[in-house]
Amino acid sequence: MAAKAEAIKILICTGTGGFASGAQAVADAFEAEFAKQGVEAKVGKRCDVVGTGCRGLCANDVLVDVVIPGQAAVTYDFCTPELVPQIVEQHVIGNQPIEKKVAGPYYTKFLEKQKRIVFSRCGTIDAESLDAFLEHEGFTGIKKAVKMKPAEVIDAVKRSGLRGRGGGGFPTGVKWGFCAATPGDTKYLICNADEGDPGAFMDRSVLEGDPYGLIEGMMIGAYAIGCKFAYVYCRAEYPLAIKRLQKAIDTCYEKGILGKDCMGLGFQLDMRIKAGAGAFVCGEETALMASIEGQRGMSRPRPPFPAVRGLWGYPTNINNVETFANVSYIFYNGPEWYAAIGTEGTKGTKIFALTGKVKHTGLVEVPAGTTMKEVIYDVCGGLLNNRKFKAVQAGGPSGGCLPEAALNAEVDYDSLIKAGAMMGSGGLVVMDETTCMVDIARFFLNFTRVESCGKCIPCRIGLKIMLEILERITEGKGQEGDIEMLQDMAIDIKKSSLCGLGQTAPNPVLSTIRYFRDEYEAHIKEKECPSHSCKSLLHFRVIEDKCKKCGACPKVCPVDAIEWEKGQVARIDLDKCTKCTSCYDACRFMAIE
Known part of the structure; x- marks a missing residue:
């Protein structure tokens, strides 16, 4: 064990984002270079290349940490095999360290206001290693829990104040108590x-980076409610x-951690993965159970x-990944x-999960109560091209769009609901002045309409009619009257839909009307589209006194509709222009109107 602690470690982000950016090639390059140079003999230490889960700063993958014993880890971003x-x-x-290639001050700032609890093992240990998990308190929680009575475990979760992280924020201990109290x-x-919100990938990263942590949390929950069989619906x-x-579950069976006598602690738990086909509505509890059946x-x-009559008619408790973690x-x-x-x-x-017009997209874990402004500006560096902030969509397609005036809202369940949004599963889509709020409402409503199961009329027909109005x-x-019609229909759909999808689908429409009614009226x-985003309402021209003659716009035009020579003002050929907005997005000086 001592020799292992003295090893030099190369930690490489091998989550989905890391692999997509070339993590495997980087890992192979390190292994090859170590062998080629005989590094272990030169430094007198073993050198381990370790694949970890997501670090959070996904836009800067591939992220690599060089950890030399006795020294602070040094992080390289945008790492390539050529740099190895x-x-x-x-x-x-x-x-x-190669100072020019080390991740800049923004990486330190990215981590500064975070408090990584659920993500504390992600990015720091081998995600597939049981030994690495055990070295970081792994399965000590379940050992403590089984020394308590199930009711005491539930009481401890109640006292912690943990609320479900899947969207509604229902107290976890109370939910467990309902299921435990049901006879049977x-x-x-x-x-x-079944993480389906556009731009959200928090649960995926936990599953990839700390699968044993999820298993342990589920073991504690199963012991508390008196359950012998668990599903992960992914x-x-x-x-x-x-x-x-699956590899972690198989290993747990091999080591006696799962099965008839879990870890010799006197309780039984079997666990299985059920792969879903990707229907957004299956994130709703009853639809999820129907799918498993x-x-x-x-x-x-x-x-x-x-909790009373769930899967196959038996009492069932459902929480999401982050809750169990x-x-x-x-x-x-x-x-x-x-x-x-x-x-x-x-x-x-x-x-x-932050996406959209923000400098450093990725995953952040912050204490509840951190303001939205701190998350966007302090942690994630503010907006791309330093453009003006316009809104943030909080809570996924079922959430609401918050304007600049609401940036000081704290990220907790009650504050966000009061502001007209919701915590949801945790997706944040940041928008700047180039974003049309009417079109954003249309986009999210189209998503929920497509994903509706169609069982109840308010959701199936109501969302379709609302979408048609927004498209018009x-x-x-x-x-005249379209805005009032949207509001009336939204309220009726929220009241009468069968499940949470229909009940929350109108939220983006209601919040954008609440905060951006002037855009609807324009x-x-x-x-006119004040944000110059809706294609049917666009007429492009270059504002001569704002044009810096930089040549950025013709480079991005896909149909060569922009005429430009060095030192000259650009000119748009309206006959060729397809209104794709590429030039408008590329211009940092707002010289294209």
Whole structure:
């Protein structure tokens, strides 16, 4: 064990984002270079190349940490196989980091305000190694839990203040208590890993980076409610997550961690992965259970709730990946420790996936109560091209769009609902001044309409009619009364839809009307899109006194519709122009109108 602790480690992000950026080639290059130069003999230490989970700064992959014993880890971003020989020669052998290639101050700032609890092992250990997990408190939480009575375990989760991270924010301990109190020897535990929000990949990263942590959290939950069988319902579009979780489950069976006598602790738990086909509605509890049962994923009326009558008619408890991942840390450190983090109404941390017009896209984990402004500007560096912030879509397609005035809203369940959005699973889409809020509402409503199971009329027909109105408005065919019609229909759909998809689908429309009504009115009354985004309402021209003659716009025009010579103002040939907005997006000086 001592020799292992002294090894030089090369930690490489091998999550989905890392692999997509070339992580395997980088890992192979390190292995080849170590062998070629005989590095272990030169430095007198073993050199391990370790594949880890996601670090969070996904836009800068491939991320590589060089960890020399006794020294702080040094991070390289945008690493390529061509850079590897220099890192090995200069840093690993020569102990001199390549300053020009080391991740800049933005990486330190990216981590500064984060508090990585759920992600504490992601990016730091071998995601597929049981030994690495055990070295980092692995399975000590379940060992503590089984020394308590199930009711005491549930009480500890209640005292921690943990709320479900899947969207609704229902208190986890209370939910467990309902299922535990339902009579019956057969009960089921389900982990909802059907992460379907556009731009959200928090759960995927936990599954890829810390699969044993999820298993431990589910073991604690199963013991608490008296359950002997658990499912992880994961969308099939997450092949790496499924592969690593299945490997972890298989290893747990081999080592006696799962099965008839889990770890010799006197309780039984079997676990299986169910791959879903990617239907967004299957993220809703009753549709998810229908899918596991082999039926079409459609919602069921509630009550009865799953805790009373769930999977195959038996009491069932369902939580999402991030919820279960938090549970083991509550038992590592105690419920009081967890309750001390966050706000009065939302304890612990929350993981967010930031996408859109923000400089550093990726995953961040911050204490509940951190403001939206801190997340966007302090952690993620602000907006691309330093453009003006316009809105952030919080809570995925079921959430709401918050304007600049709401940037000081704290990221907790109650504050975001008050502001007109919701925490949701944690997706944040950042928008700048070039984004049309009417078109954004149309985009998200189209997503929920397509993903609707179609079982209930308010969702099936109502969303279709709302979408048609929004499409007319973005095409310059809006009419007086359209805004009021959208509001009335949205309220009716929210009240009468069968499940959470229909009940929350109108949220983007209601929030954009609430904060950006002037844009709707401009589309309807003036037949203009203030953000110059809706193609049917676009007429392009270059503003001469703003044009810096830089030549950025002709480089991005896909149809060569922009005439430009060095030192000259650009000119757009309207006969060739396809209104793709590439030139508008590329111009940093807002010289294209």
